[in-house]
Amino acid sequence: MKKIYAIAAISICLITLYSFDALKKGSLVKTTMADSLEADRMTNINKVLASIKPDEDRRADSVFKNLKIMRGVRARVLVSTVMYNWSHALGVSCNHCHDTNDWAADTKIQKDIARSMVGIQSKIHRTILDSVIMHYENHTPHLSCLSCHHGQAIPEY
């Protein structure tokens, strides 16, 4: 009987150790998914950057055709920072919001929702965060896509 307890105890220890190890490395499924999305994002970003090469430091609205809100940033920043951050925050790749053969097209509803989300974000900044800013000593309160989305297209509620 003691032997059985001992074997059980050892097994539990091994399983626990293994789970901690798996947690540290991130679960296998998640890592694989994140990697394949990441590769797709980077392929798309590099393709777009290559297509605008001589103009990548110009204002985005002088390089791209259909910008309604992100007009003033540099073209390179729009693609490699803004678009990358949005994809990353929602846990998606570019095709969640775009027809990747026609970046300017507004065929996907998610693209328009994303525009409205920028509106929500700046409204919360202007109407709420700006008025509580004096309560913070060491940092500036900030709301980003990631604050709500945490890597999911549809945030949990």
Ligand code: HEC
């Ligand atoms: C969450 C939705 C979303 C994701 C994900 C996303 N985009 Fe966008 N993208 C937009 C929106 C919205 C605009 C238009 C912004 C505006 O109106 O100012 C845009 C504009 C663009 C444009 C300018 C097109 C033009 O000619 O007007 C390019 C290029 C682009 N995105 C590339 C990418 C790439 C590359 C990725 C992936 C790394 C990506 N986007 C991921 C929503 C998204």
Ligand code: HEC
């Ligand atoms: C204050 C919280 C909040 C912030 C900040 C926020 N979102 Fe959202 N977002 C939501 C909620 C809630 C939904 C609706 C989810 C549902 O369908 O139930 C949503 C939905 C979306 C969708 C539609 C997803 C789909 O596949 O149907 C897109 C695209 C999106 N958000 C993009 C963005 C982007 C880009 C940003 C940053 C500029 C952002 N969101 C910031 C809360 C937020």
